[in-house]
Each structure stands twice: as structure tokens, then as C-alpha cells.
Amino acid sequence: MEQYIYNSPIGPLIIEENENAITGLYFSDGNEPSAQEPPGGILLQCVKELEEYFHKERREFTVPVRLSGTEFRKKVWKELSNIPYGKTISYKALAEAIGNPAAVRAVGGANHHNPVSIIVPCHRVIGASGSLTGYGGGLWRKEWLIEHERNN
Numbered sequence: 001m002e003q004y005i006y007n008s009p010i011g012p013l014i015i016e017e018n019e020n021a022i023t024g025l026y027f028s029d030g031n032e033p034s035a036q037e038p039p040g041g042i043l044l045q046c047v048k049e050l051e052e053y054f055h056k057e058r059r060e061f062t063v064p065v066r067l068s069g070t071e072f073r074k075k076v077w078k079e080l081s082n083i084p085y086g087k088t089i090s091y092k093a094l095a096e097a098i099g100n101p102a103a104v105r106a107v108g109g110a111n112h113h114n115p116v117s118i119i120v121p122c123h124r125v126i127g128a129s130g131s132l133t134g135y136g137g138g139l140w141r142k143e144w145l146i147e148h149e150r151n152n
Contacts, residue, residue: 004039021066027137059085076110083124086149
């Protein structure tokens with residue numbers, strides 16, 4: 001596994017690559033070392049796509065991703081990727097979209113454990129009332145990402 005720390009407009013992102021696929025994209029509090037070799041291969045592709053996303057030049061990611069988790073979580077993460085850029089849906093709507101309307105809490109849990117934030121857009125899921133609810137990277141980042149996409 002290789003890692004690279006990308007300094008994004010919303011703070012450092014730890015990108016993990018394993019066997020030519022992105023396996024992790026996590027928010028960091030900045031406690032990682034700053035001196036790094038420039039990325040190559042899949043890490044470089046991911047960094048370029050993130051830069052395009054943050055510069056409003058990309059709406060969808062094409063970098064290969066490999067997600068590890070339960071079948072239920074993988075189903076939720078796959079559905080997250082169907083949420084259009086600049087749009088939001090509720091946890092209830094997400095549960096309905098996977099064919100399990102009673103699984104709202106479980107959908108929230110799967111959303112929370114998404115290992116590839118931004119690329120698999122868990123930030124696009126909000127409360128039924130339209131409120132921002134939980135986000136592993138902090139609500140301020142969720143709000144930033146939603147506004148970034150809406151103002152494109």
C-alpha cells in the first residue's frame with residue numbers, strides 16, 4: 001500500500017492506493033509529514049482528478065477504486081455514486097434507492113464508513129429536513145463540498 005497526502009482547499013487528504021486502485025481517501029487533521037515524493041501512477045491520477053474537482057473542472061471521478069466492506073455497505077456506496085453532482089438526497093431516500101426503506105440507520109452507518117470520501121460522494125446525503133447531519137470529516141467540510149458543487 002502507498003499513501004500520499006494531498007493538500008486540498010478543505011485540508012489535507014490522505015490518499016491510499018493498493019494494487020492499482022484507490023482504497024482510501026480520508027480527511028486529516030494535518031499531523032502527517034509534509035515532505036513527500038511526488039505521486040505516480042494511480043496516486044497521481046487521483047491527485048489530478050481531485051485538483052480538477054476542486055477547480056470545478058470535474059464532476060465525476062474515473063480513477064479506479066476498490067472498496068472493502070460488507071455487501072450491504074458496498075450496495076450503499078454504489079448507490080452514493082449515482083447521486084448527481086450538485087444534488088443531495090436524504091438518508092431515507094438512499095435507503096429506498098437500495099430497496100430497503102427501513103434501513104435508514106444502517107444506511108447512515110454505511111455512509112459513515114465510506115473509505116473513499118469525495119470520490120464516493122457521501123457528503124451528498126443529508127437529513128430528511130434538509131439539515132446537514134454527521135460527516136466524518138466534520139460538518140463544515142460537508143457544507144463546503146455541497147456548496148462547492150451547487151455553485152458550479
